[in-house]
Amino acid sequence: MLDACYDTSVVQSAVDLANTLKPVRGEDFLESVGQLHDFLDDHPALGPVKPSEPAEQHAAGARWSLTEEDLAEVRSVRETVRAVLERASTDAAGAVALVNDGLRRSRATPVLRVGDGGWRTEVVSGTDRCSAHLAAAMFGALASVIATLGPNRLGACAGPNCRGTFVDLSRNGSKQYCTRACAHRVSVAAYRSRNNPG
Ligand SMILES: [Zn+2]
Structure with missing residues (x-):
């Protein structure tokens, strides 16, 4: 099974982090330390912090005493994660270079864990x-x-005025829109313009 290679909830947390920024609407949901705490609380799959720590039940956000410096650093990670998601399908080499640089700078270390x-x-x-x-x-x-x-599974929404990011883990891998709501909006707009030309 391919999905044994990654934790889908961690993949989703990367997408969710990128999507705390809505670049078209100019909205940002990661502007305060409190919002960073909320993000971590909403993504318990991101814990535990250290390889030596046992998996804990409490929310990830509770494990850090977060500062403005942490917020600035996480916002910088978000910028790179978003760039990877936006570029991967058109500039795989560029996206892969960002991933490798991100892994190196975070001193990423693979560990084995046993779970359910x-x-x-x-x-x-x-x-x-x-x-x-x-x-x-x-x-x-x-x-x-x-x-x-493959890198084509990472992308940004094809809907006008969106730029929400996604990772497509489906069998056929044909996702173009960040959400069903976005795909629906596009098909409704196409239907309307067909029926009301000009
Ligand atoms: Zn969208």
Whole structure:
């Protein structure tokens, strides 16, 4: 099974981090330390912090005393994650260079863990920085998707005025829109313009 190579909830957390920025609408949902805490609370798959730590039940956000510096660093990781997602299908070499650089800078280290589904590899950071922890996990997951499914599975929404990012883990891999709502909006607009030309 290909999906044994990556944790789908970590893949999704990378997409969710990129999508905390809505570039077309100019909205940003990662502007405060509180919002960073909320993001981590909503993504428990990103824990635990250190390879030596046992998996904990409590939310990931509770494990860090986060500062403005952490926020700035995570925002910088977000910029790279978004660039990888936006570029992968048109500039695979450029996206892969960003992934490799992100892995190196976060001192990413592969570790073996056992879970409900058996053994799996995960990538963790060799540092205690929150941003490095997120970078190692997310770039590790994106690297696995690229290696197993190809760079075309990463993308930005084809809907006008969107630019939401996605990773397509489906069987046929034909995703073009970030959400069904976006695909629906586009098909409704196409239908209207067919029926009301000019
Ligand atoms: Zn969209």
